[in-house]
Amino acid sequence: MTVRINPSILSADFVNMQTELDRVATADLVHVDVMDNHFVPNLTFGPQMVQRIQDVSPIPLDVHLMITDADRWAPGYAELGAASVTFHAEAAEDPVKLARRLREIGARAGIALKPGTDVEPYLELLPELDQLLIMTVEPGFGGQAFMADMMPKLRRAREVVEREQLAVWLQVDGGITADTITVAADAGADTFVAGSSVYNSGDPTENIAALRAAAEAHAHAHR
Ligand SMILES: O=C(CO)[C@H](O)[C@H](O)COP(=O)(O)O
Numbered sequence: 001m002t003v004r005i006n007p008s009i010l011s012a013d014f015v016n017m018q019t020e021l022d023r024v025a026t027a028d029l030v031h032v033d034v035m036d037n038h039f040v041p042n043l044t045f046g047p048q049m050v051q052r053i054q055d056v057s058p059i060p061l062d063v064h065l066m067i068t069d070a071d072r073w074a075p076g077y078a079e080l081g082a083a084s085v086t087f088h089a090e091a092a093e094d095p096v097k098l099a100r101r102l103r104e105i106g107a108r109a110g111i112a113l114k115p116g117t118d119v120e121p122y123l124e125l126l127p128e129l130d131q132l133l134i135m136t137v138e139p140g141f142g143g144q145a146f147m148a149d150m151m152p153k154l155r156r157a158r159e160v161v162e163r164e165q166l167a168v169w170l171q172v173d174g175g176i177t178a179d180t181i182t183v184a185a186d187a188g189a190d191t192f193v194a195g196s197s198v199y200n201s202g203d204p205t206e207n208i209a210a211l212r213a214a215a216e217a218h219a220h221a222h223r
Pocket residue numbers: 008010011031033064137138139140141142143144173174175176193194195196197
């Protein structure tokens with residue numbers, strides 16, 4: 001199983017974004033948290049900033065929209081060249097229609113589930129998706145503690161992906177460290193978003209390598 005490490009620039013220095021992107025060039029995709037202060041109580045940036053990130057990033061963009069009215073805004077992020085665009089299940093009127101639109105434009109389409117959102121109603125949508133994001137913190141802020149009680153959702157999604165032989169990436173986001181990543185890998189995640197543990201101490205390249213090694217050991221042991 002391929003493991004992907006996606007550093008979250010929510011923990012980066014926004015004033016030196018180009019340098020911060022270059023520091024995570026050994027990762028797979030850069031996770032870009034778009035927050036509107038409506039869907040979550042925090043505000044980051046919008047399409048103009050993400051366009052500039054796209055222009056200068058050494059690796060592809062994994063855009064995570066924590067915004068209301070995803071139907072209106074999500075296609076623009078696909079159009080600017082993001083490799084993947086993930087919206088929250090509650091934020092789209094018709095998640096399947098929006099996922100199809102994103103794929104038509106050429107992006108990978110993802111749905112994100114907050115901790116309080118049940119996975120069951122979304123399992124049948126998996127064939128329409130390229131990735132499913134199981135949040136392991138309440139969306140909105142970096143630096144929160146990993147919620148291990150989300151693992152049953154992940155195991156359930158992994159079960160369906162394996163049974164149906166789907167090429168859907170299972171992503172976790174929130175509180176991912178070299179310790180917690182092993183728990184998420186054991187439960188079936190293959191794509192790991194990490195903000196604080198990549199940027200907040202030490203060297204991002206070494207942190208990414210440590211996360212990758214820990215996840216790979218468990219992803220392989222698991223299957
Ligand atoms: O989506 C997010 C918050 O809503 C962030 O991507 C996530 O929290 C990453 O930060 P950390 O690794 O510090 O938990």
